[in-house]
Amino acid sequence: MTHKRVLIIDDEDDLREVARICLELVGGWEVSTCGSGSEGLVIARDQQPDAILLDVMMPDMDGPATFKELQRGEATKNIPVILLTGKERPADHANFNELGVHGVITKPFDPLTLSSDLFKVLGWPP
Amino acid sequence: MTLADSQGEETRPQDQVLALVAQIWEQGKDKIVARIDTLDQATIELLGGRLEAGMRREAEREAHKLAGSLTTFGFPEGSRLARDIEQSFQADSPLGPRDALHLSEKVVTLRQALEREATQPASQPSSRPPSTGSRLLIIDDDREVIDRLSADAPAKGLDTEFASNLAAAREAISRQRPAVVLLNLSILGAKAECLAFIEELARGNPPIPVLVRTPMDATLDRVQVAKAGGRGFLPHGLPPPLLLDAVCGVLGQKETLPAKVLAVDDDPQILDLLKGLLDPSGARIMGVSHPLEFWNALEDYAPDLVILDVDMPEASGIELCRAIRSDPRWSGLPVVFLTSQRDPETIHQLFLAGADDYVSKPLVGDEMVTRVLNRLERTRLLRSSGETDALTGLSNRQQSARSLDQLLGLAQLHSQSFCLGIVDVDSLAEINQIHGYPAGDKVLRRLAQFLHGVFRSEDVTGRWDGPQFVIGMYGMTKADGVERLSQLLESMWWEVFTNAGGFKFQVSCGAGVAEYPANGTDLTALSQSAHQALMQAKSQGPHRVLPAGWLPGQEALSQKVDVLLVDDDETLSSLLLHALENRGYTTRWLQDGLETVEALGGANPTIRASLVLLDVDLPGLDGIGVLRRMAREGIVGQTRVIMVTRRTSEEEVLTCLELGAFDHISKPFSVPVLLQRIKGALRMPKGDV
Numbered sequence: 091m092t093h094k095r096v097l098i099i100d101d102e103d104d105l106r107e108v109a110r111i112c113l114e115l116v117g118g119w120e121v122s123t124c125g126s127g128s129e130g131l132v133i134a135r136d137q138q139p140d141a142i143l144l145d146v147m148m149p150d151m152d153g154p155a156t157f158k159e160l161q162r163g164e165a166t167k168n169i170p171v172i173l174l175t176g177k178e179r180p181a182d183h184a185n186f187n188e189l190g191v192h193g194v195i196t197k198p199f200d201p202l203t204l205s206s207d208l209f210k211v212l213g214w215p216p
Numbered sequence: 217m218t219l220a221d222s223q224g225e226e227t228r229p230q231d232q233v234l235a236l237v238a239q240i241w242e243q244g245k246d247k248i249v250a251r252i253d254t255l256d257q258a259t260i261e262l263l264g265g266r267l268e269a270g271m272r273r274e275a276e277r278e279a280h281k282l283a284g285s286l287t288t289f290g291f292p293e294g295s296r297l298a299r300d301i302e303q304s305f306q307a308d309s310p311l312g313p314r315d316a317l318h319l320s321e322k323v324v325t326l327r328q329a330l331e332r333e334a335t336q337p338a339s340q341p342s343s344r345p346p347s348t349g350s351r352l353l354i355i356d357d358d359r360e361v362i363d364r365l366s367a368d369a370p371a372k373g374l375d376t377e378f379a380s381n382l383a384a385a386r387e388a389i390s391r392q393r394p395a396v397v398l399l400n401l402s403i404l405g406a407k408a409e410c411l412a413f414i415e416e417l418a419r420g421n422p423p424i425p426v427l428v429r430t431p432m433d434a435t436l437d438r439v440q441v442a443k444a445g446g447r448g449f450l451p452h453g454l455p456p457p458l459l460l461d462a463v464c465g466v467l468g469q470k471e472t473l474p475a476k477v478l479a480v481d482d483d484p485q486i487l488d489l490l491k492g493l494l495d496p497s498g499a500r501i502m503g504v505s506h507p508l509e510f511w512n513a514l515e516d517y518a519p520d521l522v523i524l525d526v527d528m529p530e531a532s533g534i535e536l537c538r539a540i541r542s543d544p545r546w547s548g549l550p551v552v553f554l555t556s557q558r559d560p561e562t563i564h565q566l567f568l569a570g571a572d573d574y575v576s577k578p579l580v581g582d583e584m585v586t587r588v589l590n591r592l593e594r595t596r597l598l599r600s601s602g603e604t605d606a607l608t609g610l611s612n613r614q615q616s617a618r619s620l621d622q623l624l625g626l627a628q629l630h631s632q633s634f635c636l637g638i639v640d641v642d643s644l645a646e647i648n649q650i651h652g653y654p655a656g657d658k659v660l661r662r663l664a665q666f667l668h669g670v671f672r673s674e675d676v677t678g679r680w681d682g683p684q685f686v687i688g689m690y691g692m693t694k695a696d697g698v699e700r701l702s703q704l705l706e707s708m709w710w711e712v713f714t715n716a717g718g719f720k721f722q723v724s725c726g727a728g729v730a731e732y733p734a735n736g737t738d739l740t741a742l743s744q745s746a747h748q749a750l751m752q753a754k755s756q757g758p759h760r761v762l763p764a765g766w767l768p769g770q771e772a773l774s775q776k777v778d779v780l781l782v783d784d785d786e787t788l789s790s791l792l793l794h795a796l797e798n799r800g801y802t803t804r805w806l807q808d809g810l811e812t813v814e815a816l817g818g819a820n821p822t823i824r825a826s827l828v829l830l831d832v833d834l835p836g837l838d839g840i841g842v843l844r845r846m847a848r849e850g851i852v853g854q855t856r857v858i859m860v861t862r863r864t865s866e867e868e869v870l871t872c873l874e875l876g877a878f879d880h881i882s883k884p885f886s887v888p889v890l891l892q893r894i895k896g897a898l899r900m901p902k903g904d905v
Contacts, residue, residue: 112233
């Protein structure tokens, strides 16, 4: 059985690590991670993951900027992107959807349901 | 759980995840702390009016990150607080110093929330085993204290329940009566309501003992609470195991033998009514409807208390009472009158005859029961000692010394304050000479009755020596003692006595108060200090109460400030100094322990502070070292010290309190709470400076 592959782009090491563990152990994902948008662009192009989990608030290149770059790249524009964002800004969610992201998962996430949430947002059977 | 454990055959992936998440949390906690430090920094800059836009954005961002991750690590409360903080920084409106205090409060709460155990979403095995022990109702909102108490209580045979406000407490009590209540005074808003609540419990039927947890700075509260019937003051910061010891101590004090009451009234209906009222309290009533049968009944029944009707055909209650008082065997027996006349003259006659209390007819059940039970409670204490002063019914000197020693021991054990007061009737010899010995005796008895009335079961009262009476006040500071004795002296001042020739006269008294451990650590040293203070009070004029160590007209050769802050943390200090100066306090700031000792101590101190806020971690000499030096040089008696301790160190807290620190607060603390305590410490009456 081939595992679904996901790339997590988040500048917070600990949270990124928690997300990786959750997705690997609970959901059986194959996970790669990186801590900045610019790294993410390279890894996404080289590894062609099935999905990208992208944090919104990052220094230098933030989530939306990274997403726009991903959209501009031929090799990456078809990879579904899910934004990780704080739940306190509902207005932002609408903006993100307008941006064209595949979906949004709110932070803080429940470590035990992150994987099923991700499947749900992607519309894939778990 | 270690990683190896969690990867066993049977382990679910969920458990593995949670174990790993916990591990990541532990390893990465420093980063979280650094984020919170940024929030603190921004708050301090805000308070100083110099929060730049860049810093504000950074704080907002850090708060956002915390909000977005803490729940994941098992701290949902942390996420909520962080989101709150984020929104404050995010708002478009300009932020001011007032917002800074709110923010600092929230940041402290956030830190505290992260000290608690993480709640893990998937693991909730919470079936509490039923307990058969005594029920302890904790009225408090300090999660930490509640958690510790509920964890330790079963081992002591206690079953715990919590309520975070009065309404919830009443509800819990109506469901099941607790054996004892532990009440945090500071969570209750309205003081009057709170006192009424304590009184309701303490005088209930049967009474529920209320132990009161209170900040050290609330003088008046302590006095009022003692009056309402609250028992055992436990300072905030007393570690939970000691709190539980105190609770068990109160439970252990329960009296088992039923009290015996002899009631004399020519109306059998009244006797039936009395029985009906007092039976539920566990007291046994014997009714006598013919006054002439009274003496036989008294001898046979040997009651703990007598209820007398004032108006009876064959012999009036007043005559019976006089007769009781003239018999040395019964002179200490409490007498409560029933009277339909409440004019001052009749009441005066009752007390002259030696009444302890009276209840007016028609009988109001609660009042009657309360008054009778109050008297009984006191007599039992005296009876158990068996050594009372024949004239006044108070403990005699030997017995009071024993009781005082016991209280002192308890105070040492529980790191409580203890306060010894000596009250003295001025010129008793002259009163005896001019007005006759019976008149002098009347004065002493009246004073004893007031002592009965003012001081409750937690206190020891006794006849010490001739005109001197002694009062031991557990959990009270010198300031509390001065306050309570002042009330007593005021009552005496209004009292008018009549000698055998019908001549009316008034008396005056003086009092001195000493406190453990500042003025002595044993009874001899304390009574000497109290005696010296008494002599000083008398030299100042009548009706004076003075604390030990009082100095008249001390000259200020040194700089006098309200608050001396000793802390080497510059950011925190600037925050505190700013907040204090804004409130009109004069301040000084020192960063070194040795420097502090030199400034405060020695023959020529350069700083005299009303209050020292003393951090434990200091360069030069640590805070405890400074406090020890201050105690040795007697500065602690003149200057209040609030210690700033590390969060986890109970031992440190105990040491500080033993050395005479007035209060302590642990880091991280809430600035508004600290300001409140400082305010309280500076407001309390203090004769020392």
